[in-house]
Amino acid sequence: MNTVTKTEAGRCPFAGHAGGGPERSAAVASVAHLWRDQPVIDWIDRWAAGPKPDGSALARLITVHVREIGKHFLSVPILTRLSEIRRQHGPRDAFLDAFLHSILDKYEGRYYNRSYLALPLIERIVEDPDSGLDPERMSVLLMADIVRHETTASSPDRPDAPTLRKRVTHALRFVASCVESGDDLEGLAERLPAPPANAAGDWFGMTVQPVYVAHDEYFFIRCLQAHEMVYTTLAADLRAATKAVRAGSFAAAITHLRHADTVFARAAMLFRLVATMRADHFHAFREFTQGASAIQSEQYKRFEIACGTPAAARLHSDAFTNVPAVRADALAGHDNLSDAYLDARRHGTFNAQQWDAIDGCLARLEAGHQRWKATHHSLARRMLGDAAGSGYTTGVPYLQKCLDNRLFWRLGEAYLAGSKVG
Ligand code: HEM
Numbered sequence: 001m002n003t004v005t006k007t008e009a010g011r012c013p014f015a016g017h018a019g020g021g022p023e024r025s026a027a028v029a030s031v032a033h034l035w036r037d038q039p040v041i042d043w044i045d046r047w048a049a050g051p052k053p054d055g056s057a058l059a060r061l062i063t064v065h066v067r068e069i070g071k072h073f074l075s076v077p078i079l080t081r082l083s084e085i086r087r088q089h090g091p092r093d094a095f096l097d098a099f100l101h102s103i104l105d106k107y108e109g110r111y112y113n114r115s116y117l118a119l120p121l122i123e124r125i126v127e128d129p130d131s132g133l134d135p136e137r138m139s140v141l142l143m144a145d146i147v148r149h150e151t152t153a154s155s156p157d158r159p160d161a162p163t164l165r166k167r168v169t170h171a172l173r174f175v176a177s178c179v180e181s182g183d184d185l186e187g188l189a190e191r192l193p194a195p196p197a198n199a200a201g202d203w204f205g206m207t208v209q210p211v212y213v214a215h216d217e218y219f220f221i222r223c224l225q226a227h228e229m230v231y232t233t234l235a236a237d238l239r240a241a242t243k244a245v246r247a248g249s250f251a252a253a254i255t256h257l258r259h260a261d262t263v264f265a266r267a268a269m270l271f272r273l274v275a276t277m278r279a280d281h282f283h284a285f286r287e288f289t290q291g292a293s294a295i296q297s298e299q300y301k302r303f304e305i306a307c308g309t310p311a312a313a314r315l316h317s318d319a320f321t322n323v324p325a326v327r328a329d330a331l332a333g334h335d336n337l338s339d340a341y342l343d344a345r346r347h348g349t350f351n352a353q354q355w356d357a358i359d360g361c362l363a364r365l366e367a368g369h370q371r372w373k374a375t376h377h378s379l380a381r382r383m384l385g386d387a388a389g390s391g392y393t394t395g396v397p398y399l400q401k402c403l404d405n406r407l408f409w410r411l412g413e414a415y416l417a418g419s420k421v422g
Contacts, residue, residue: 293391
């Protein structure tokens with residue numbers, strides 16, 4: 001097994017600057033860095049002076065550079081140029097604007113989960129009318145890309161062959177759960193789904209911006225991006241099921257809930273993938289991810305509030321103060337499945353058989369969520385031990401407390417306790 005060796009990039013020019021931001025320009029670049037960066041700077045200057053600058057060409061160049069040195073180590077002359085380019089060209093090129101949002105996050109002191117994962121760019125690609133994508137299809141592309149990356153990258157710190165096989169197999173299983181492939185994983189690896197062959201699809205390759213140069217950070221970022229896509233899909237399913245219950249449509253409600261059940265199984269697959277990472281490989285890049293944590297994941301909490309308004313203790317804890325927009329929505333009293341369910345029970349909207357089917361789906365979602373949290377907790381304990389979380393919580397003790405939380409806590413005892421989970 002290879003170990004991660006700290007390259008030159010490991011000597012952080014900004015070490016000691018907790019908040020980041022343009023004030024970091026006080027750091028003096030070494031001669032070696034000037035030598036390394038000059039061709040990139042010249043290229044950017046030529047690009048900016050060109051008659052019709054092409055945003056994706058610039059993004060491709062910056063992506064190659066970031067993968068060589070890590071985003072945390074971009075030099076100030078490059079960052080100031082990119083900042084100015086975003087100001088000038090961002091308003092006419094939404095893809096370039098979204099790309100630079102993530103590239104400049106540390107420099108501008110606003111680094112967090114969303115920018116670490118390049119979510120503005122991923123969302124821009126999904127929302128493009130020509131992409132033919134939705135969050136679920138995007139999650140498949142992200143997993144397919146892990147297979148491609150792990151089977152072609154030649155980094156010295158890639159995992160040993162058995163670990164690699166395991167990782168690729170888990171990624172393929174995720175892909176197989178979304179496309180018609182039978183059990184033929186090998187065959188599936190030969191015909192992996194690819195990004196659309198158009199302008200939106202061109203940007204897919206620019207959606208991984210690692211902070212460091214560790215091999216495992218690439219697949220870790222892809223897993224967290226897939227997590228966002230999975231929970232975006234789940235939140236949409238729960239909102240659609242709520243509407244269907246309100247409309248008294250059993251068929252539509254059960255379709256959305258069963259779909260959510262299938263998608264939830266994929267959320268668990270992501271942990272099997274991440275569990276193929278060694279703790280020391282994780283810590284090699286974690287040093288530079290402080291401030292970005294999935295506790296800031298809006299989609300995870302949007303799914304939660306679509307299930308029901310969280311109990312007051314959770315709503316006022318770190319879990320929700322880290323996602324202020326979602327917390328505000330929950331406090332504003334938006335509709336959710338628990339409210340719709342209780343109203344429908346009062347009005348006798350469905351017959352006993354229909355309630356059994358709905359309760360079974362909700363009980364399975366609850367049980368799946370509990371298993372998801374328990375697996376996450378053990379993974380974090382193995383990787384972190386006693387260390388605090390990168391979202392500044394106590395780490396494992398915070399996750400332990402999350403285990404007590406329930407999605408459908410208002411329905412639990414009265415309706416779901418006797419349901420078959422299957
Ligand atoms: C090396 C692996 C991982 C470790 C050590 C880890 C650790 C943690 C810690 C300590 C927290 C608490 C917040 C903080 O202070 O940062 C957290 C929150 C969270 N993590 Fe992870 N995590 C890992 C992987 C993942 C993965 C792969 C996912 C998704 C697929 C994920 C999703 C989440 C979510 C959604 C939260 C917020 C939970 C809540 O607020 O209820 N984590 N993680």
